[in-house]
Amino acid sequence: MKQYQTVIPPASHWSFRMRRGTQLTLTDVEGGANVGMVFYNPENLLERYNAPDTLKAQHTFKLTKGHCLYSDMGRIFASIIEDSLGWHESVCGNSHASHIESQWGKRDYQQDRNNWQQNGHDAMLVEMAKYGLTQADITANLNLFSKVETDDEGSMTLIEQHSKAGDHLTLRFEMDTLVILYTCPHPLSQADHYPRKPISLRLEKALPVADDDLCKNSRPENQRGFANNSLYHFGLEA
Amino acid sequence: MIKESQFDAHNANQKYTVDSGDYFIRYIPAGATFRFVDLEGNQAADTLFYNAHHPAERYSATDTIREQGNVYLTAGSQLRSNENQVMLEIVADTCGRHDTLGGACATESNTVRYDLEKRCMHACRDSWMLAIAEHPEFDLDKRDISHNINFFMNVPVTSAGGLTFEDGISAPGKYVEMKAHMDLIVLISNCPQLNNPCNGYNPTPIEVLVWDTHH
Numbered sequence: 198m199k200q201y202q203t204v205i206p207p208a209s210h211w212s213f214r215m216r217r218g219t220q221l222t223l224t225d226v227e228g229g230a231n232v233g234m235v236f237y238n239p240e241n242l243l244e245r246y247n248a249p250d251t252l253k254a255q256h257t258f259k260l261t262k263g264h265c266l267y268s269d270m271g272r273i274f275a276s277i278i279e280d281s282l283g284w285h286e287s288v289c290g291n292s293h294a295s296h297i298e299s300q301w302g303k304r305d306y307q308q309d310r311n312n313w314q315q316n317g318h319d320a321m322l323v324e325m326a327k328y329g330l331t332q333a334d335i336t337a338n339l340n341l342f343s344k345v346e347t348d349d350e351g352s353m354t355l356i357e358q359h360s361k362a363g364d365h366l367t368l369r370f371e372m373d374t375l376v377i378l379y380t381c382p383h384p385l386s387q388a389d390h391y392p393r394k395p396i397s398l399r400l401e402k403a404l405p406v407a408d409d410d411l412c413k414n415s416r417p418e419n420q421r422g423f424a425n426n427s428l429y430h431f432g433l434e435a
Numbered sequence: 436m437i438k439e440s441q442f443d444a445h446n447a448n449q450k451y452t453v454d455s456g457d458y459f460i461r462y463i464p465a466g467a468t469f470r471f472v473d474l475e476g477n478q479a480a481d482t483l484f485y486n487a488h489h490p491a492e493r494y495s496a497t498d499t500i501r502e503q504g505n506v507y508l509t510a511g512s513q514l515r516s517n518e519n520q521v522m523l524e525i526v527a528d529t530c531g532r533h534d535t536l537g538g539a540c541a542t543e544s545n546t547v548r549y550d551l552e553k554r555c556m557h558a559c560r561d562s563w564m565l566a567i568a569e570h571p572e573f574d575l576d577k578r579d580i581s582h583n584i585n586f587f588m589n590v591p592v593t594s595a596g597g598l599t600f601e602d603g604i605s606a607p608g609k610y611v612e613m614k615a616h617m618d619l620i621v622l623i624s625n626c627p628q629l630n631n632p633c634n635g636y637n638p639t640p641i642e643v644l645v646w647d648t649h650h
Contacts, residue, residue, distance in 0.1 A: 253536075257597060332517060338497070
């Protein structure tokens with residue numbers, strides 16, 4: 198299969214394994230989307246996305262094109278090779294059922310069926326459980342398509358409607374990665390109605406990482422991260 | 436926010452010195468108040484908290500940050516779990532700001548941050564690994580080693596989305612004090628980092644004082 202394309206409906210969760218050398222493009226179909234995402238190493242589920250290492254290695258609070266997404270083992274799961282938004286956040290975590298209920302009312306499957314108001318925390322737990330991962334494996338996740346600014350005192354503001362219809366980003370996977378994601382609203386959303394935003398998703402083969410690759414060369418730290426990946430793949434390279 | 440403690444150090448029920456580069460792991464009961472003292476200044480106390488009865492419930496930086504709408508910790512901050520429950524509250528703070536974004540140093544991340552050959556330098560996550568290996572009674576494993584607090588460390592976020600590591604908020608004798616809202620396991624790595632200014636390139640001891648209301 199050369200390419201795969203699908204749409205993940207709103208308030209949903211999914212997971213899949215990305216192989217090294219493939220890429221994932223996410224597109225906000227209607228605008229105002231949020232995608233919660235976290236990564237695990239399928240060969241060793243104890244290796245997972247590490248937000249602090251990702252942020253501090255690149256001296257950044259926001260994530261955008263040129264940044265790499267690190268595991269706790271000094272390796273890079275994925276590089277952000279394209280991004281039309283300029284800002285994705287990784288510190289606000291997931292919504293809980295209590296947030297959804299206080300903001301938009303109690304969910305009711307009998308009435309709502311698959312239009313229920315799913316929350317990020319439950320979505321994450323359900324998807325993680327499929328791989329034997331439990332609450333103890335929860336770690337700080339990405340909130341893609343969402344921008345959270347801070348002032349001098351550290352107070353945060355979610356920028357509503359940051360993402361417009363057609364906004365997109367592409368992750369190139371630098372090692373085999375278990376991707377867990379959901380399409381639930383950002384936990385700081387104050388929207389009048391539960392935001393029901395689908396996301397389009399395309400998988401395809403990535404171009405080889407060139408010597409002058411933007412992500413690899415955006416910081417000396419990333420060059421070393423790529424060197425760690427190269428060591429991890431020792432024996433697999435042509 | 437600077438707020439002095441109501442407690443007298445002389446009345447503490449328990450008192451521990453955590454040497455530089457060492458770990459500390461203890462039960463702290465609900466209702467107890469405890470204090471970390473930066474004895475010589477510029478130290479970073481990399482700390483994790485767990486529900487003592489159910490360690491899968493534990494300190495969550497993201498839940499804490501989100502619920503208080505702020506990326507820094509200080510007096511008045513409620514430290515929350517991954518079930519979004521209040522685990523403890525900072526009741527006094529003479530430092531003013533503590534970091535919960537920067538995480539802990541690891542031999543693996545040291546290779547990325549500093550040099551590929553730094554992999555054998557002592558680092559916080561190794562201290563935690565030793566702590567959980569030497570204390571099976573707490574029933575913790577590597578999956579429980581997650582996103583921590585760095586007490587006494589200053590990691591400012593800029594409005595443009597940058598992240599900086601700065602020196603100069605803590606000083607000898609500054610402290611942070613917390614009240615436990617549930618029975619806790621407290622796990623500290625007293626940071627051995629020699630490659631950045633988080634502890635002035637000179638790791639030093641900290642002190643832990645406990646006022647246990649059950650005594």
